[in-house]
Amino acid sequence: NDKEGSSEGEKEPVSSDKPYVAIVSKGFQHQFWQAVKQGAEKAADEFDVKITFEGPETEAQVDKQIEMLRAVLDKKPAAIGFAALDSKASIPLLDEAKEKKIPIVAFDSGVESEIPVATASTDNTAAAALAADKMAEFIGEKGEIALVVHDQTSLTGKGRRDGFKNQIESKYPNIKIVDIQYGEGDPLKSTDLAKAIMQAHPNLKGIFGSNEGSAIGVVNAVQEMNKVGKIVVVGFDSGKQQIDAIKSGLMAGAVTQNPVGIGYETVKAAVAAIKGESVEKTIDTGFYWYDKDNIDTDEIKAAIYE
Amino acid sequence: MKADTIDQITVTKKKNKGIPSNTLQQVLAFSSLVVLVIFFSFASSSFMQWSNIVGILLSTAVIGILALGATFVIITGGIDLSVGTVMTLSSVITGIIIVNSDLPIIVGVVGGILTGALCGLLCGLAITKLKIPPFVATLAMMMIAKGLALVISKAAPIYFTDKPMFTKIALGSIIPGISIPNAVIIFFVLGIIAAIILSKTILGRFNLAIGSNEDATKLSGVNVDYWKMTIYTLAGAFTGIAGVLMASRLNSAQPALGQGYELEAIAAVVIGGTSLSGGKGTIIGTIIGALIMSVLTNGLRVLSIPQEWQTVVVGFVIILAVYMDILRRGKG
Amino acid sequence: MKADTIDQITVTKKKNKGIPSNTLQQVLAFSSLVVLVIFFSFASSSFMQWSNIVGILLSTAVIGILALGATFVIITGGIDLSVGTVMTLSSVITGIIIVNSDLPIIVGVVGGILTGALCGLLCGLAITKLKIPPFVATLAMMMIAKGLALVISKAAPIYFTDKPMFTKIALGSIIPGISIPNAVIIFFVLGIIAAIILSKTILGRFNLAIGSNEDATKLSGVNVDYWKMTIYTLAGAFTGIAGVLMASRLNSAQPALGQGYELEAIAAVVIGGTSLSGGKGTIIGTIIGALIMSVLTNGLRVLSIPQEWQTVVVGFVIILAVYMDILRRGKG
Amino acid sequence: MSKLLDMQNISKSFPGVKALSNVSLDLHHGEVLALVGENGAGKSTLMKILTGIYEKDDGEVFLEGQKINVTSTKHAQELGISIIHQELNLMKDLSIAENIFIGREPRGLLNFFIKDQELHNKTRELFKRLSLDLNGKTKVKDLTVAKQQMVEIAKALSFDSKILIMDEPTTALTDAEIDVLFDIIANLKANGVGIIYISHRMDELKRISDRITIMRDGEYIATLNTKETEMSKVIQLMVGRELYIESKPTVSDSNRETVLELKNVSTNTNLKDISFELKKGEILGFAGLMGAGRTEVANAIFGVDKIRSGEIILQGKKVQITSPSRAVKQGIGYLSEDRKHLGLVVDMDVKTNIVMSSINDYQTLGFVNDQNIAKISEEYVERLKVKTPSINQQIKFLSGGNQQKVVIAKWLLRDCDILIFDEPTRGIDVGAKGEIYKLLDELAEKGKSIIMISSELPEVLRMSHRIVVMSEGRITGILNSEEANQEKIMELATAYREG
Numbered sequence A: 001n002d003k004e005g006s007s008e009g010e011k012e013p014v015s016s017d018k019p020y021v022a023i024v025s026k027g028f029q030h031q032f033w034q035a036v037k038q039g040a041e042k043a044a045d046e047f048d049v050k051i052t053f054e055g056p057e058t059e060a061q062v063d064k065q066i067e068m069l070r071a072v073l074d075k076k077p078a079a080i081g082f083a084a085l086d087s088k089a090s091i092p093l094l095d096e097a098k099e100k101k102i103p104i105v106a107f108d109s110g111v112e113s114e115i116p117v118a119t120a121s122t123d124n125t126a127a128a129a130l131a132a133d134k135m136a137e138f139i140g141e142k143g144e145i146a147l148v149v150h151d152q153t154s155l156t157g158k159g160r161r162d163g164f165k166n167q168i169e170s171k172y173p174n175i176k177i178v179d180i181q182y183g184e185g186d187p188l189k190s191t192d193l194a195k196a197i198m199q200a201h202p203n204l205k206g207i208f209g210s211n212e213g214s215a216i217g218v219v220n221a222v223q224e225m226n227k228v229g230k231i232v233v234v235g236f237d238s239g240k241q242q243i244d245a246i247k248s249g250l251m252a253g254a255v256t257q258n259p260v261g262i263g264y265e266t267v268k269a270a271v272a273a274i275k276g277e278s279v280e281k282t283i284d285t286g287f288y289w290y291d292k293d294n295i296d297t298d299e300i301k302a303a304i305y306e
Numbered sequence B, C: 001m002k003a004d005t006i007d008q009i010t011v012t013k014k015k016n017k018g019i020p021s022n023t024l025q026q027v028l029a030f031s032s033l034v035v036l037v038i039f040f041s042f043a044s045s046s047f048m049q050w051s052n053i054v055g056i057l058l059s060t061a062v063i064g065i066l067a068l069g070a071t072f073v074i075i076t077g078g079i080d081l082s083v084g085t086v087m088t089l090s091s092v093i094t095g096i097i098i099v100n101s102d103l104p105i106i107v108g109v110v111g112g113i114l115t116g117a118l119c120g121l122l123c124g125l126a127i128t129k130l131k132i133p134p135f136v137a138t139l140a141m142m143m144i145a146k147g148l149a150l151v152i153s154k155a156a157p158i159y160f161t162d163k164p165m166f167t168k169i170a171l172g173s174i175i176p177g178i179s180i181p182n183a184v185i186i187f188f189v190l191g192i193i194a195a196i197i198l199s200k201t202i203l204g205r206f207n208l209a210i211g212s213n214e215d216a217t218k219l220s221g222v223n224v225d226y227w228k229m230t231i232y233t234l235a236g237a238f239t240g241i242a243g244v245l246m247a248s249r250l251n252s253a254q255p256a257l258g259q260g261y262e263l264e265a266i267a268a269v270v271i272g273g274t275s276l277s278g279g280k281g282t283i284i285g286t287i288i289g290a291l292i293m294s295v296l297t298n299g300l301r302v303l304s305i306p307q308e309w310q311t312v313v314v315g316f317v318i319i320l321a322v323y324m325d326i327l328r329r330g331k332g
Numbered sequence D: 001m002s003k004l005l006d007m008q009n010i011s012k013s014f015p016g017v018k019a020l021s022n023v024s025l026d027l028h029h030g031e032v033l034a035l036v037g038e039n040g041a042g043k044s045t046l047m048k049i050l051t052g053i054y055e056k057d058d059g060e061v062f063l064e065g066q067k068i069n070v071t072s073t074k075h076a077q078e079l080g081i082s083i084i085h086q087e088l089n090l091m092k093d094l095s096i097a098e099n100i101f102i103g104r105e106p107r108g109l110l111n112f113f114i115k116d117q118e119l120h121n122k123t124r125e126l127f128k129r130l131s132l133d134l135n136g137k138t139k140v141k142d143l144t145v146a147k148q149q150m151v152e153i154a155k156a157l158s159f160d161s162k163i164l165i166m167d168e169p170t171t172a173l174t175d176a177e178i179d180v181l182f183d184i185i186a187n188l189k190a191n192g193v194g195i196i197y198i199s200h201r202m203d204e205l206k207r208i209s210d211r212i213t214i215m216r217d218g219e220y221i222a223t224l225n226t227k228e229t230e231m232s233k234v235i236q237l238m239v240g241r242e243l244y245i246e247s248k249p250t251v252s253d254s255n256r257e258t259v260l261e262l263k264n265v266s267t268n269t270n271l272k273d274i275s276f277e278l279k280k281g282e283i284l285g286f287a288g289l290m291g292a293g294r295t296e297v298a299n300a301i302f303g304v305d306k307i308r309s310g311e312i313i314l315q316g317k318k319v320q321i322t323s324p325s326r327a328v329k330q331g332i333g334y335l336s337e338d339r340k341h342l343g344l345v346v347d348m349d350v351k352t353n354i355v356m357s358s359i360n361d362y363q364t365l366g367f368v369n370d371q372n373i374a375k376i377s378e379e380y381v382e383r384l385k386v387k388t389p390s391i392n393q394q395i396k397f398l399s400g401g402n403q404q405k406v407v408i409a410k411w412l413l414r415d416c417d418i419l420i421f422d423e424p425t426r427g428i429d430v431g432a433k434g435e436i437y438k439l440l441d442e443l444a445e446k447g448k449s450i451i452m453i454s455s456e457l458p459e460v461l462r463m464s465h466r467i468v469v470m471s472e473g474r475i476t477g478i479l480n481s482e483e484a485n486q487e488k489i490m491e492l493a494t495a496y497r498e499g
């Protein structure tokens, strides 16, 4: 605290004179976050800033993320990009950042606070609702469906689950959600549990996989159970396997956010904030439904990653 | 984790009347598993279907193979925390060889297995030559393998989509007619091999001896360091095989996977009656332990029990199964 | 995991000439930690800032307290895999009491600690009365606590936003002037208490005796079962305290947190020189072990090492630190 | 004299073994009752029943006329019965003082804190009373087996019991310590304590016992008054067969070739300048007080301890033996004095232990040949008369003496050229002792070279061609068999002690 004065960036630990933008994400190993990282790196190149990108191993590790944010604060970045696993838990550190005059750009699911100068996010709930609509359309608005969700407690997991569920329950009374199981986004575990769901519910008409790992698991399960064509699979996010599955008809389609765009917009907004330019408070990076028909369009190509 | 001699003596006292045959013992070991299977068969009509049974076996294969390797290590009185991430590293290496370098599938398979064996050997070296406790050495290997898997794959999955034959390794079926996936067959074949190694070879004999009393074994002129390294390498090779199967089943090498699998593997071993203090254990026990875990998980899923309750139930059933096993052996 | 008697004998005999003072030994134990700190101080100017040091200590507190409890259990030759999720369950219970039932904060804190102690007691009962191996008993408890935390909290975080005093427990500072968060102070006070328990009380004495030779301790007329249960309960209470601090620090009880912490806690204990085969261990070692881990993690972050490489480096440094410690003791 | 203890018709079975059938025994105040019998006769089992470790199948126990049923060791202690077990039962990571007073620590605050000062004072007092030269703060694992045994004895004595059971307390002790122990026993006797004393050393029985109870194969044979009895009678009742008459070996022939030579060997442990030669077909005895370093010489040769300077010459060639496995490959075998920890894998069965060092001869392509192993094990069990229900019995259920025979069998099977026997007859009954002597003689005759470390001077004198005497890590003299006698050895053995 005693070195308040150094926040102009003279004593940057990062050796170059480029402004330093620290990004603390919700994850880092998984494809989605790697795509966000790609976007961020692209913007960093473009705007000539230095970035670091880190995130905890699972979306349950609220405390690990807070430790990362704390360590980042001590590195005195010019701006911070932050995707909060739990925004309330990070309030004290956000306050500290504000005190140190480090602008914060929230991304992914946003932060329930006035502190971030901008938020680059999409609405998980609305995106999942779109997936629900599509699912309903494919199965003829009636029958049994199930959900394979990647996480029971994280904002993303809950948002997608509830968005999907609420949409079905409110709009499609003839569709019944018979099971919701959680597979940690691990494709192997998701495969096994999707198989068990199909086993328990022979009349199942569709399964929604709430992220890449879950969706792949569902696709594998359908193949291993020889139910290709009998069960409609709707996915979320992208990645080579989902894209292939959609192209080959194993999967009806998926909703994708634009992770590369999220990363890009976050850094872009951060750079603007550093320069003192005004930034839009909310940047909607959008979400898209993609399937066999539109997968090769430019709009979708820009939003999906392999 | 200490051998409880006093209890063993007490236990032996009870044996007085009518020593049961070894076969009966073996059969009884299945009891928890059988009870579970019967219970779920009655609770849900979908449980006993062929496809579900194959599903259970398939989901046991990967963890089961890890557990086979871990059994050897645990019998030495050691532990291997690295199996989860080394498995991942092995599948990434397989991916790199087959997909990125476009070499024949067999090279990739061998490469994956060797990667596992090499990691095992390195753990063994650290444990025997540097005298690092197994927990620490394999914890370090867990982290190193995890990091390397991400570095090598550039944190992106490697897809085998262009190598359709590769998927056949786990999901094809070499036995015509019956639709049992190869992964299951490989698991059981490896189980038999492991059982033979443990009971019929000097490796197995020394493994048990080292676990019972390392010092006495050393003073008998046995090259304990050599055998320990061999055992860790062997366990690593099993891990490598698990990695290849995992990649084949998922049709991709997933670099972020694997952590947490070590606990599941160790759990299967310990539920199977192998003692963490070393010196005793059986392969059949490990296989049963692994099956108990996957029958349980599958059964509860088929019953559509909410997931949070599933974990609670699994916890209780584990206690129960192990307690039944203890009672059985007490009586046996 | 076996004590290597032959080597120990050799080692001890060397002591004959010029036995170094115990103090020197203690100081040397710090060496890996000191080397790390010095290295990072030179490598990055941000490392040695007061706020970063406080951050490191703060991040050590929770794992450190878990590790303190785990030290007792590990010294008995047991293991406790449940600490991570029991910690979570404790913080959820605290949340339920304070937020949902609107009872005074102190009731919630006590409730959280008692939850931990109760879970410990149950593990102890399973281990001593049902003779379930510690690994299995605490694995089951891990799952049960994980499930219950989700069930009780309805899988949603419980926020203490309306109870601003609660956050002060971890992040406030009772020592005026110096801005050291209470969590850090609590950690060190608990460390001192744990050290006193281990070295000055019959609990500690029996703890070491049980770990060293459980049968002999039993033959000496000590009620081993009773003391083991006490030890697991005590460890559980430490876990409960960690749960309360975690909740206070995050201003919320996070029901999905916790799994994986057991490995970190055990790692801290083992890196601190406590043997998993039981019978020996120190509290100061555990504290140093926990600090090594968090200094390392923080230092690498501050240096902006790519995350995948961080894990690799941590793996190597753990091996190195433990090896240095082994050499030191070999020479001492 | 009133009866202090009366055990009547005690029976006990283990799976496959009838360990005791209708055994009776009584003990008076102020008496030393010796309990003798061959290995596996059931002596330890009887005492374990008395101290609540085993439950008896049948029979009754009276203490001072009161019928008792001992349920636990703690209960036994409360009744005033304490025991020194045949196997060491110490917590090696704790200090001597902590071991002795475990569960009985002087307590302060809340009955929870230990008064360490008082604990050490009590220990010091105890040691003074027993004239023991031990530091209570030393960790037990740093002690030699002999000193650990003294700690066990001190622990049992610290109870001030009415009945004290000593199950082979002297196996690890040398004469000096035995003298100390016997003084203590005389003292206890004078105070009215009843002592049950189990030993295989016949000379001891004569010295201290009042009566002798003899057991054979789990049955009671007789109780005799020591004064009126010839030891040969006792032995005959015990063994029930002819004994091997030991012949004093012929003098070593200095023209024989040297198979092993140590030249100025020093170790990081305590050996200084060790030099001696071992000839082909020779039994080279090693004598010395406890802690003299004899075991360390064995460790140095066998590659357990690192050699700092000096050299080892084996069959004329200089060798580096860095590990036990190398030593065995070079044809050296080593029977350790610490049977339980270093000699046997106690959780495994008899046959596995017997073939442990020779498994390479019983395998093809890595597969063990269980049939051959069983055959050869049966052969050795028979040859050494190991008392076991089968070769598949776990070693830990064998009596101490029979365990020792299994270790010997292991090294006989390996067929080494050089054998180091460290206390080979520890805990072995007279009959078996004779058999082992015979065996050693035969081995020597066949051209094997033997180093025999023993703390029993008569044994060393009887068996050795030459005797190396050690003190404080040095060799203080090498005597030929004709010039050696007890006095000379003791003189050399204490050479550095005074200084």
Ligand SMILES: Nc1ncnc2c1ncn2[C@@H]1O[C@H](COP(=O)(O)OP(=O)(O)OP(=O)(O)O)[C@@H](O)[C@H]1O
Pocket: B009, B012, D014, D015, D017, D018, D019, D037, D038, D039, D040, D041, D042, D043, D044, D045, D046, D086, D387, D388, D397, D398, D399, D400, D401, D402, D427, D429
């Ligand atoms: N726990 C046990 N389980 C099975 N058999 C046992 C057990 N304890 C002892 N025995 C058997 O009971 C018999 C008597 O053993 P015990 O130890 O009492 O002999 P001992 O007279 O003390 O012999 P030694 O002089 O060799 O110590 C032996 O045959 C032994 O193998």
Ligand SMILES: Nc1ncnc2c1ncn2[C@@H]1O[C@H](COP(=O)(O)OP(=O)(O)OP(=O)(O)O)[C@@H](O)[C@H]1O
Pocket: C012, C013, D138, D142, D143, D144, D145, D146, D147, D172, D270, D271, D288, D289, D290, D291, D292, D293, D294, D295, D296, D297, D337, D455, D472, D473
């Ligand atoms: N408490 C102790 N701490 C360290 N070293 C010890 C201790 N007690 C003995 N020693 C060392 O161990 C050596 C004695 O061990 P060794 O076993 O070789 O003697 P020994 O002649 O075989 O006697 P024993 O009859 O006890 O077997 C001595 O050199 C002594 O210095």
Ligand SMILES: [Mg+2]
Pocket: D043, D044, D045, D086, D167, D399, D400
């Ligand atoms: Mg005996």
Ligand SMILES: [Mg+2]
Pocket: D294, D295, D296, D337, D422
């Ligand atoms: Mg000796």
